[in-house]
Structure formats: structure tokens, C-alpha cells
Amino acid sequence: MKSLSLIAYNTLLELIRDKILYGLLMLAILMIGLAYYVSNLSYGYHERIIIDIGLAIINIFGVITAVFISCTTLDKEKNKKTLLLLLSKPIARVDFLLGKYLGFCMMLGIELCILTIMLYFILWLLNTTLSSLLWVGIGMIYLEIILVTALGLLFSILLPSTISIFATTIIYWLGHYNDLFRQSSLLATEDIFGLSYILSLILPNFQLFNITSQISNHSIINKPLLYYSTIYGFLYISLLLFLANLIFKRKLIY
Numbered sequence: 001m002k003s004l005s006l007i008a009y010n011t012l013l014e015l016i017r018d019k020i021l022y023g024l025l026m027l028a029i030l031m032i033g034l035a036y037y038v039s040n041l042s043y044g045y046h047e048r049i050i051i052d053i054g055l056a057i058i059n060i061f062g063v064i065t066a067v068f069i070s071c072t073t074l075d076k077e078k079n080k081k082t083l084l085l086l087l088s089k090p091i092a093r094v095d096f097l098l099g100k101y102l103g104f105c106m107m108l109g110i111e112l113c114i115l116t117i118m119l120y121f122i123l124w125l126l127n128t129t130l131s132s133l134l135w136v137g138i139g140m141i142y143l144e145i146i147l148v149t150a151l152g153l154l155f156s157i158l159l160p161s162t163i164s165i166f167a168t169t170i171i172y173w174l175g176h177y178n179d180l181f182r183q184s185s186l187l188a189t190e191d192i193f194g195l196s197y198i199l200s201l202i203l204p205n206f207q208l209f210n211i212t213s214q215i216s217n218h219s220i221i222n223k224p225l226l227y228y229s230t231i232y233g234f235l236y237i238s239l240l241l242f243l244a245n246l247i248f249k250r251k252l253i254y
Helices: 002-016 019-041 046-079 082-087 093-125 133-158 161-175 178-187 190-202 212-216 223-250
Strands: none
Touching (some): 002 046, 002 093, 019 046, 046 212, 133 212, 133 223
């Protein structure tokens, strides 16, 4: 447990020193700031526009950061030979892997908190009601992002960083059409039914975490669906980390 927490802490420190992440964060803050001026160009619905654009920006930049750090960190450590050095010490591979993942999650949590504070500040400037539901939406975005992180970590063990970035991005994109695959399997021919049904089972359903429209419209959030999405997300993350650990334990590091 001690080695796991140390690896998580050191991973967080390494990510904080990464200038590319600062660039992404500053760009996201700038985009949220621009959303304030875009909302002023429209007649009415300022709050809805700010929330829609703000949450979309937080989601997009969160996913970009998650894909970048999860798919490139292991390759960086291999190239610097620090991975081989760490694993030569009495550190369990599962502790190393989970420590890295927790470090990624902490970094993403810090990023999301900064962007959410920025979004709340803009809503305050517009004299809008600061709804606590916004944090529910941020929570679902965070769950989606750490799921993407677990997916990227799994691919980074199997593939080079460039290919793992591409694979993670494709799976993320396809995962937003999971419901469509399930619906098409009911209407398709036998061959297409099999493919669509398998895709709907294997691909993570990222659309479950999207509740932006309910928040911006002040709609009632379906709590059973919210609970289901949360449990689904953590179960899928657990499965991905289990597979990543299974592969990593048997992988030759050189």
C-alpha cells in the first residue's frame, strides 16, 4: 500500500511538471472564457449556452488529457529506463500499475476542479443561479474521463503510444454510439445483428455519462439511471484495470 501511494504521488508530481498539460489547461480556460462572450451575442438563454459550452469544453479537454497521459507515460518511462529500474525493486507490478492510474486520476481531478471553478465564476458574472446539479454533471464527466484513462492504460501496455492513442480515441468515439449498435442489432440481418450486438456488449457506453442537457434545461435527473451509470462506470474501470494488470504481470520489460 505504501509503494502504491508513493507511485501515485510521484506520478502526480511528474504530470504537474509537464508543460504540455499546462498548455491544454490554459487553452481550456481560454475557451470557457470565450463562451462568456459567445453567450452575450445571443438573445436570452445565456445560462444554458454557458453550461452547454462549458461542460462540453471540460469534457473534451478532460478526454484529451486522459488519452495523452495514459497512452504516453509508460512509453516515456521505458525510453528513460526508469520503468525497468522501478520494477527491479521489490515493488509489485499491480502496485505500480494502480499507482500510475491513481496518479492520473488525481491529475485529472485537479484539472476538472480548476475548469469547474472557472465555469462557476462565469455563471456568477452572469448573475445566474449556481445549481449544485452542475457538480453532478462534472462528476459524470470525471467518471467518463477516468474510464477513458483505464482504457488508454490498457492499450499502452499492449501497443506503442501512437497506436494506443489512436485506438483509445476510436473506442471512445464508437462508445458514444453504443445505444445505436444495440438498436440496429434488433432490426438488422443475421450477420449484421451478430456484429452490432457484439459491439454493443464490448464497447463502453459513454453516452450514459452525458447529462448536460438535463442540467442546462434544469430537468429532473433520472436518479435510477444515474446510479446505474455510476455502477456501470466503476465496474467497467475495474474490468479494464484487471485486464491491464493480467497482461502487465506477464509482459517482458526491457
